[in-house]
Amino acid sequence: MADKKFIDFYKKNLEETKRKIKASVTDDLLIVQIINNIDDLNKIINILAKDLREWYSYYNPEFSKEIQDHARFVELILSGKDKKIKQSMGAELSKEDLKPIFNLAKKIKDVFEFRDEQEICLEKMMKKVMPNATAVAGSVIGARLLQHAGSLKRLIMLPSSTVQLLGAEKALFRHIKSGSKCPKYGVLHEHPLIMKANRKDHGKIARALADKISIAARVDYFKGKFIGDELIKGLEERFG
Amino acid sequence: MIKKSKIFEVYETQLGRRNILLTKNLVKGVSVYGERLFNQDGEEYREWVSNKSKLAAAILKGCPNTGIRKDDVVLYLGAASGTTASHVSDIVGENGFVFALDFAPRVVRDLVFVCEKRKNMAPLLEDANNPESYKDKISKEVDIVYQDVAQKNQAQIFLKNCDMFLKKEGYALLALKARSVDVSAKPSVIFKKVREEISKKLIIIDERKLEPFEMDHCMFVCKKK
Numbered sequence: 209m210a211d212k213k214f215i216d217f218y219k220k221n222l223e224e225t226k227r228k229i230k231a232s233v234t235d236d237l238l239i240v241q242i243i244n245n246i247d248d249l250n251k252i253i254n255i256l257a258k259d260l261r262e263w264y265s266y267y268n269p270e271f272s273k274e275i276q277d278h279a280r281f282v283e284l285i286l287s288g289k290d291k292k293i294k295q296s297m298g299a300e301l302s303k304e305d306l307k308p309i310f311n312l313a314k315k316i317k318d319v320f321e322f323r324d325e326q327e328i329c330l331e332k333m334m335k336k337v338m339p340n341a342t343a344v345a346g347s348v349i350g351a352r353l354l355q356h357a358g359s360l361k362r363l364i365m366l367p368s369s370t371v372q373l374l375g376a377e378k379a380l381f382r383h384i385k386s387g388s389k390c391p392k393y394g395v396l397h398e399h400p401l402i403m404k405a406n407r408k409d410h411g412k413i414a415r416a417l418a419d420k421i422s423i424a425a426r427v428d429y430f431k432g433k434f435i436g437d438e439l440i441k442g443l444e445e446r447f448g
Numbered sequence: 449m450i451k452k453s454k455i456f457e458v459y460e461t462q463l464g465r466r467n468i469l470l471t472k473n474l475v476k477g478v479s480v481y482g483e484r485l486f487n488q489d490g491e492e493y494r495e496w497v498s499n500k501s502k503l504a505a506a507i508l509k510g511c512p513n514t515g516i517r518k519d520d521v522v523l524y525l526g527a528a529s530g531t532t533a534s535h536v537s538d539i540v541g542e543n544g545f546v547f548a549l550d551f552a553p554r555v556v557r558d559l560v561f562v563c564e565k566r567k568n569m570a571p572l573l574e575d576a577n578n579p580e581s582y583k584d585k586i587s588k589e590v591d592i593v594y595q596d597v598a599q600k601n602q603a604q605i606f607l608k609n610c611d612m613f614l615k616k617e618g619y620a621l622l623a624l625k626a627r628s629v630d631v632s633a634k635p636s637v638i639f640k641k642v643r644e645e646i647s648k649k650l651i652i653i654d655e656r657k658l659e660p661f662e663m664d665h666c667m668f669v670c671k672k673k
């Protein structure tokens with residue numbers, strides 16, 4: 209290189225940038241990775257369970273039809289409780305033909321268990337990093353909010369009206385573009401308070417929830433004291 | 449046959465029915481983002497993929513002069529993982545230099561790997577809104593400011609950086625994404641607003657829409673008075 213100055217700039221900037229990247233790794237980013245992984249595991253489970261049902265249904269279609277829940281379906285096959293009815297339209301398959309089907313069911317069970325383990329890790333991390341938000345939103349919903357905001361810092365900078373709609377970006381965009389109905393909530397729809405309530409109260413509850421989650425997340429970000437139980441109790445008294 | 453294009457240090461060749469751009473590879477044998485490498489007469493060239501780089505798109509759309517030359521010092525704002533910046537690094541060559549800046553750690557991680565191989569390009573994890581915070585980490589004056597940050601206030605960021613770092617009669621390129629300024633307004637309205645804003649400080653010498661490579665994007669090539 210012609211200019212000595214550039215060599216200096218090159219070295220210093222490269223070094224400093226590496227240092228800053230190292231420092232940018234925070235617990236909230238690890239949480240986002242866990243929830244991304246859980247989402248992918250769920251997708252994998254669905255893909256494999258569909259394969260299993262297609263395959264298995266050559267042998268025992270009535271049973272696959274009867275047991276809709278994937279986890280239970282897999283469990284019953286593995287424990288040999290998948291009895292065929294007398295007039296089944298399924299073919300008689302040899303032991304050898306059934307073996308790879310059974311193996312697939314075993315692997316799906318493994319993925320289910322692995323996902324559950326990851327959820328336990330998630331819950332631990334959430335309780336440590338965002339105890340207040342976790343008390344109000346639950347660990348999965350709390351993590352999903354982080355996932356959509358990108359980081360805890362970004363989450364606490366959002367107005368609570370935006371927090372209420374995180375995860376409903378597509379519906380919101382449709383609403384702005386073409387005047388379809390404005391969504392009332394995104395990832396909050398899985399919250400027990402909303403799931404239990406009447407439809408007409410959903411908007412109101414989602415707003416109150418988002419308010420409290422915003423407060424809780426800010427306390428978490430600034431490492432304040434634990435007020436999560438008071439926050440959720442207030443909500444339960446109003447809407448529970 | 450690979451031959452010189454009308455743009456300094458940029459080459460072109462016919463591939464099937466398409467005309468593609470290339471730059472001379474500063475780091476032999478290394479492809480940065482999956483682009484193809486070509487050899488001719490002992491020289492290695494990297495394909496400059498036009499739908500991954502707004503600068504390549506602008507050139508293919510007929511931009512007559514980007515202003516970027518061999519040996520130039522470039523401040524590149526919004527370098528991401530270094531796709532376009534690596535071609536700029538090819539263009540300025542081993543005696544030029546590229547300060548490649550981005551504020552997102554995730555993409556700068558990949559940028560670091562690119563810079564480690566290219567001794568004429570340094571990464572900076574900085575916010576282009578705060579030139580004060582990196583003014584001591586780059587040259588006092590640069591020949592070129594290139595900006596592609598997809599931010600609401602991108603015109604303002606652009607002017608601030610040109611004001612602080614661009615030399616007199618230096619070139620400044622702005623890749624403008626209409627939708628990041630305002631999702632619902634018409635692109636042509638936004639282009640007009642930005643044109644008015646930057647022409648108060650800079651002379652606009654070329655303005656080019658990037659369709660079909662990028663929708664609702666425009667490249668402004670400007671010169672400092």
Ligand SMILES: C[S@@+](CC[C@H](N)C(=O)[O-])C[C@H]1O[C@@H](n2cnc3c(N)ncnc32)[C@H](O)[C@@H]1O
Pocket residue numbers: 500501502525526527528529530531532533549550551552555574575576577596597598599
């Ligand atoms: C469209 S991408 C750039 C692509 C790149 N120029 C290329 O062609 O290879 C925009 C980048 O700008 C960065 N960015 C946005 N705002 C910024 C700011 N204020 N300071 C620095 N970088 C910013 C983003 O992190 C993102 O990586």
